[in-house]
Amino acid sequence: MKSLRRGTLRKDRGRPAPMRLVVLVLLTCVALLIVDGRGSAVLSGGRGIATTAVRPIMSLVTWAASPIGAAVDGATGETGDLRAENQELRAELAELRGQLDQAANNEAELAELRRAADIQVADSLPTLVARVTADRTTLTDRTFDIDRGSDHGVRVGQPVVTGEGLVGQIIATEAATARVRPLTDPRVVVGVTSPVSGAVGVVQGTGTNRRLSLDLVERDREVVRSGVSFITSGFDRSAFPPGIAIGTFQLDEGGDLTLVPSADLERPGFVSIILTAGEE
Numbered sequence: 625m626k627s628l629r630r631g632t633l634r635k636d637r638g639r640p641a642p643m644r645l646v647v648l649v650l651l652t653c654v655a656l657l658i659v660d661g662r663g664s665a666v667l668s669g670g671r672g673i674a675t676t677a678v679r680p681i682m683s684l685v686t687w688a689a690s691p692i693g694a695a696v697d698g699a700t701g702e703t704g705d706l707r708a709e710n711q712e713l714r715a716e717l718a719e720l721r722g723q724l725d726q727a728a729n730n731e732a733e734l735a736e737l738r739r740a741a742d743i744q745v746a747d748s749l750p751t752l753v754a755r756v757t758a759d760r761t762t763l764t765d766r767t768f769d770i771d772r773g774s775d776h777g778v779r780v781g782q783p784v785v786t787g788e789g790l791v792g793q794i795i796a797t798e799a800a801t802a803r804v805r806p807l808t809d810p811r812v813v814v815g816v817t818s819p820v821s822g823a824v825g826v827v828q829g830t831g832t833n834r835r836l837s838l839d840l841v842e843r844d845r846e847v848v849r850s851g852v853s854f855i856t857s858g859f860d861r862s863a864f865p866p867g868i869a870i871g872t873f874q875l876d877e878g879g880d881l882t883l884v885p886s887a888d889l890e891r892p893g894f895v896s897i898i899l900t901a902g903e904e
Contacts, residue, residue: 749865751896752776757801766806770895773800779902781863784895789869789886790814790856791895806889808834816870817857823848824857827870827883835882836871848873854883865898
């Protein structure tokens with residue numbers, strides 16, 4: 625028996641007495657709080673004592689946990705603020721990029737507008753600058769609209785050009801708009817000549833995104849070389865004044881004579897209408 629007590633004492637000596645007492649008090653208080661003592665005055669009194677004993681400990685725990693909770697809440701709030709600031713910065717960056725892109729587009733449009741306004745036409749014919757507002761390409765046809773019409777002096781049959789060369793011809797007008805048929809359309813036929821060799825002929829469209837077909841006078845076929853430029857001839861009361869660039873000569877694989885259009889017919893932004901008399 626003595627040896628058993630000594631063993632127990634050795635084990636108890638390994639734990640600090642105050643810690644064992646605190647644990648024992650806490651367990652007792654919790655047990656009293658759980659038990660429903662409504663019908664027992666003894667238990668009710670015990671629960672009151674337990675509550676009184678636990679309150680300082682709970683206050684201590686709450687006091688210790690409050691800074692941690694506040695720190696966590698503060699960190700969470702700061703993270704939310706940083707996310708909101710990042711979103712605002714991304715939005716501002718996107719807006720700045722959009723403004724830069726718009727400025728570049730405006731600069732390109734201004735340069736194109738200046739080129740269109742500086743076009744010099746033979747016989748000092750007046751010109752009118754217009755913006756292309758719509759591209760009406762289909763599987764079988766292509767036209768595009770401009771923002772100038774009959775109220776501005778635009779007439780059916782008038783040539784449409786850019787600084788690079790002939791683009792097409794007016795085919796319909798309204799008060800404030802007009803429709804243009806591009807040079808590549810098979811219904812557009814233009815008399816041409818080569819300033820280098822003096823060769824003369826006729827070009828005709830062969831369809832969207834294709835070269836122009838060149839038909840030369842027989843005796844001129846041998847004097848034309850690749851890369852030679854052609855301009856409008858203006859012969860025989862042509863609807864197209866002389867001197868407008870049409871394209872450069874190229875012999876295709878089948879031996880046919882063709883011209884590569886000088887003007888960009890795919891994305892014209894601004895064009896000039898040559899204000900001729902138009903069709904009668």
